[in-house]
Amino acid sequence: MSRSTLLLLADGRFPAGGHAHSGGAEAAVRAGRVYDAASLEEFCRGRLHTVGLVGAALAAAAALGGDPVALDGAADARTPSPALRGASRRLGRQLLxxxxxxxxxxxELYGALAREFPKGAHQAVVLGVVARGAGLGAGDAAHCAAYDAVSGVASATVRLLSLDPFEASGVVARLAGEVDRVAERGVEAGGAVVVSGEGVDALPAGGSPLLEIGGEAHTVSGGRLFAS
Incomplete structure (x- = not known):
């Protein structure tokens, strides 16, 4: 495993389109649920242990060589909001x-995925395939997914609330241990899917209804800074 490769893939400046998305933070700010560093931390924690865990497991399974079609279907089933499904596929297409x-x-891996999903596979599935193609492992893919679940939100909130960047980075730092544990759980679930042969039913399915509702509301709101 190349640490530099892992750092590049996890870097928010990597041109995979993440800078245009807030991970639901913009809708949460508008709804008054996120308004300072403390509320941001709680929002990030909730996101990490729901969609972050699901993403980490999907990415780990894909990095282990799991069937991308089955994994993409599992991602669809775990994302009720059409708006968020569309955002995930756009991010997956850009990442690929x-x-x-x-x-x-x-x-060879990327081409096969692009042919199977010409309009884009879900971001977490693409992340796992990309990690594998770049020479990274399941743990690396899971860590990238878990880290992205909080880091992108924190960065977006700096713009949305004019939050002190030091405070936003402090939120991510305080969640670092939880990010590691979520990544580990993702690897376990991904291994159950691929190595133990339990199939996609072994994937976690933690939902976040307010994120889904916020995602739908965001698509029809005016004056948006972020795509999602």
Whole structure:
């Protein structure tokens, strides 16, 4: 495993489209649920242990060589909101595009995924395939997914609330141990799917109804800063 490769894939500046999305933070700010560093931390914690865990497990399973079609279907089933499903697929498409330029050695994997999902697979599934193509493991993919569940939200909130960047980074730092544990749980679930042969039913299915409702409301709101 190359640490530099892992750092590049997890970097918010990697051109995978994440900078245009708030992970539900914009809708939460508008609804008054996120308004300072403390409320941001609780929002991030909830997101981490629901959609973050699901994403970590999907990414780990894909990195282990799980069937991307079955995993994509499982991601669909765990994302009730059409708006959030669309956002996930757009992010997956952009991530795959970036990976094909940056880590061309994985082109066989990327090409097969692109042919199967011409309009984009779910972001977490693509993340696992990209990690595998870049020479990373299931744990790396799970960590990227879990970390992204909180880091992107914290960055977006700096713009949304004019929050002190030091405070936003402090939120992510305080959640670091939980991010690690969620990634570990994701690897366990991914291993159950692929290695133990339990199938996609072994994936976690933690939901976050307010994120789903906020995602739908966000699509029809005016003056948005972020796509989701």
């Amino acid at each position: 595009r970036a990976a094909r330029a940056v880590w061309p050695r994985g082109e």
